[in-house]
Amino acid sequence: MSFEIQTYNNIAEEGLKRFRNATYTIDTGAEPDGIMLRSQNLHETTFPASVKGIARAGAGVNNIPVESCTSQGIVVFNTPGANANAVKELVLASLLLSVRPILKGATWVQTLTGTDIDKQVEKEKKQFSGFELEGKKLGVVGLGAIGAMIANDAYRLGMDVVGYDPFVSVDTAWNISRRVRRALTLDEVFRECDFITIHVPLNDKTRHLISTKELQLMKNNATLLNFARGELVDNQALVEGINNQTIKEYITDFASEELLHHPQITVLPHLGASTSEAEINCAKSASRNLKLFLETGNIQHSVNFPAVELAFHSPYRLAIFHKNVPNMLGAISSTAADLGMNIDNLINRSRDEIAYTLLDLSETDITKINALQTAVSALNDVIRIRIIKHQEEN
Numbered sequence: 165m166s167f168e169i170q171t172y173n174n175i176a177e178e179g180l181k182r183f184r185n186a187t188y189t190i191d192t193g194a195e196p197d198g199i200m201l202r203s204q205n206l207h208e209t210t211f212p213a214s215v216k217g218i219a220r221a222g223a224g225v226n227n228i229p230v231e232s233c234t235s236q237g238i239v240v241f242n243t244p245g246a247n248a249n250a251v252k253e254l255v256l257a258s259l260l261l262s263v264r265p266i267l268k269g270a271t272w273v274q275t276l277t278g279t280d281i282d283k284q285v286e287k288e289k290k291q292f293s294g295f296e297l298e299g300k301k302l303g304v305v306g307l308g309a310i311g312a313m314i315a316n317d318a319y320r321l322g323m324d325v326v327g328y329d330p331f332v333s334v335d336t337a338w339n340i341s342r343r344v345r346r347a348l349t350l351d352e353v354f355r356e357c358d359f360i361t362i363h364v365p366l367n368d369k370t371r372h373l374i375s376t377k378e379l380q381l382m383k384n385n386a387t388l389l390n391f392a393r394g395e396l397v398d399n400q401a402l403v404e405g406i407n408n409q410t411i412k413e414y415i416t417d418f419a420s421e422e423l424l425h426h427p428q429i430t431v432l433p434h435l436g437a438s439t440s441e442a443e444i445n446c447a448k449s450a451s452r453n454l455k456l457f458l459e460t461g462n463i464q465h466s467v468n469f470p471a472v473e474l475a476f477h478s479p480y481r482l483a484i485f486h487k488n489v490p491n492m493l494g495a496i497s498s499t500a501a502d503l504g505m506n507i508d509n510l511i512n513r514s515r516d517e518i519a520y521t522l523l524d525l526s527e528t529d530i531t532k533i534n535a536l537q538t539a540v541s542a543l544n545d546v547i548r549i550r551i552i553k554h555q556e557e558n
């Protein structure tokens with residue numbers, strides 16, 4: 165077997181090197197089996213039938229048409245938590261910079277001339293005095309990989325922390341300090357907090373999660389931080405809120421024309437995950453997921469198909485994507501039996517409306533296996549089927 169990997173964006177070599185061997189080619193222009201990307205927008209891309217998996221080296225998958233991929237049997241992966249520390253550090257830096265005018269002070273010092281610079285500094289430094297984070301209230305909206313880390317570290321900085329996440333996972337909940345108070349509504353967070361930071365995915369339910377109603381609840385000296393996605397906040401309402409002094413400041417990682425050149429809005433060029441460590445972690449995790457899937461059909465860290473793991477020892481495996489309807493397994497195994505083929509091993513997992521079955525065969529005659537593939541493809545509710553030949557590790 166051989167596979168072509170197509171890449172978009174700057175993917176760390178530490179991840180790509182998993183594909184630098186005889187089984188793989190990268191960006192040769194051939195039809196790709198797998199795609200690796202960061203923020204490239206794939207919504208207008210038509211995928212050739214060769215594409216089996218798309219690995220996002222990062223957290224957000226709003227740049228990928230996930231629903232359409234599911235209906236084509238294309239597995240979409242992401243790398244949960246792999247860049248969380250990088251985002252956490254940037255958010256903490258932004259919180260600190262929002263209370264201490266460090267950059268303004270440092271810029272001002274560079275303008276000084278003369279032999280009495282020390283005197284000028286002592287006389288004028290009052291214009292750069294700030295506040296402290298200790299004792300202020302921080303609201304964290306979304307307590308996933310990033311939000312949970314921020315909540316814990318902000319508490320350690322002496323902040324009073326409130327978290328809001330109606331869907332928090334059990335694993336994450338275990339990692340959140342019991343000192344972080346749980347808010348039951350978004351309104352509670354917006355009404356009470358001095359700083360609010362958002363860490364939820366962008367989807368149809370969260371687009372404009374923060375709009376006029378939430379902004380009007382905010383204290384007029386409060387700061388909103390958005391390092392998750394620009395469209396979570398209604399920018400028009402936000403600019404109005406700042407101009408009407410409903411809120412004090414907005415700090416975001418997502419540039420947009422209406423946010424530029426405003427003294428109370430700080431815009432960064434999507435730097436949250438731009439550290440060497442995060443880029444390497446994400447690339448390694450994404451390439452591991454994609455390689456495992458292409459070579460074995462096993463699925464880890466997918467956002468649209470269930471996690472499936474079955475040790476692969478048989479000569480051939482069928483990976484079958486199908487709808488989650490009754491009697492699929494019966495229909496698949498009878499089809500194999502009708503063709504005189506013995507099933508070595510089998511696993512089936514479902515996720516919402518869809519399901520995935522791995523079927524290991526002791527058969528080595530590829531003509532017979534092709535016949536089984538054709539027969540299973542013809543079953544109602546089968547979306548896609550792949551034959552995977554067992555290969556040695558590389």
Ligand SMILES: NC(=O)c1ccc[n+]([C@@H]2O[C@H](COP(=O)([O-])OP(=O)(O)OC[C@H]3O[C@@H](n4cnc5c(N)ncnc54)[C@H](O)[C@@H]3O)[C@@H](O)[C@H]2O)c1
Pocket residue numbers: 222223224225244245247248251305306307308309310311328329330331332333336363364365366369370373391392393417434435436437438
């Ligand atoms: N600025 C950057 O470079 C950067 C880097 C990484 C991630 N991100 C963004 O941050 C998002 C979060 O990343 P993560 O790694 O923490 O993801 P995650 O999946 O670990 O956490 C997301 C959390 O949001 C919660 N959530 C979903 N809908 C919610 C709602 N309506 N209200 C409250 N909570 C809700 C989920 O339950 C989950 O706990 C990503 O989806 C991505 O868009 C940005």
Ligand SMILES: O=C(O)[C@H](O)COP(=O)(O)O
Pocket residue numbers: 202203221222223224225247434436437438
């Ligand atoms: O969702 C993410 O992981 C971030 O937005 C990072 O995006 P990037 O990989 O393009 O920096």
